[in-house]
Amino acid sequence: MLSPKIVKAINHQINRELFSGYLYLGMSSAATSLGLMGIANWFFVQMQEEMIHARMMFDYVNRQGGRPLLESIEEPPQKYADPKAMFKKTLEHEREVTKLINNIVSLARVENDHATEIFYQFFVTEQIEEEANPLDILRKLELVGDGNGLFLLDKELGMRVFTLPSQAQIQP
Ligand SMILES: [Fe+2]
Numbered sequence: 001m002l003s004p005k006i007v008k009a010i011n012h013q014i015n016r017e018l019f020s021g022y023l024y025l026g027m028s029s030a031a032t033s034l035g036l037m038g039i040a041n042w043f044f045v046q047m048q049e050e051m052i053h054a055r056m057m058f059d060y061v062n063r064q065g066g067r068p069l070l071e072s073i074e075e076p077p078q079k080y081a082d083p084k085a086m087f088k089k090t091l092e093h094e095r096e097v098t099k100l101i102n103n104i105v106s107l108a109r110v111e112n113d114h115a116t117e118i119f120y121q122f123f124v125t126e127q128i129e130e131e132a133n134p135l136d137i138l139r140k141l142e143l144v145g146d147g148n149g150l151f152l153l154d155k156e157l158g159m160r161v162f163t164l165p166s167q168a169q170i171q172p
């Protein structure tokens with residue numbers, strides 16, 4: 001069983017995951033409009049991952065007898081000058097998400113909720129990747145500039161495919 005405080009915190013995090021998905025879907029659209037279909041694909045896969053994060057948390061609250069209540073999702077920014085601006089925003093956003101995840105773990109500790117603390121270990125580890133990926137791509141963008149290098153990087157990012165995390169215990 002989850003305490004009302006924990007349910008509230010996870011419900012809010014479900015909203016933040018859905019917003020993250022919305023943010024990346026907006027970036028996918030912006031990349032498409034710039035003709036960068038590989039980057040558009042990368043952000044679409046990123047959106048799919050965020051939807052799974054939301055689903056994992058949604059299922060967790062349900063399995064623990066809580067009630068996932070959905071908050072409204074705001075419109076994401078949709079105008080970006082170039083891919084650099086998108087990945088900068090991604091890195092900035094993921095750093096904020098890391099703080100939110102850490103806050104849930106801290107709250108779970110205060111509430112003596114071991115199950116929630118363990119459940120969130122996946123997301124603690126996931127956030128390392130979530131910050132490392134845009135940072136890595138930003139460094140590459142700095143290196144390649146706007147010419148042929150960008151074309152090749154776009155091609156590379158077009159190879160990204162969505163895979164369901166093994167920790168995703170999806171309910172039938
Ligand atoms: Fe996420």
Ligand SMILES: [Fe+2]
Pocket residue numbers: 020050094097130
């Ligand atoms: Fe994320």
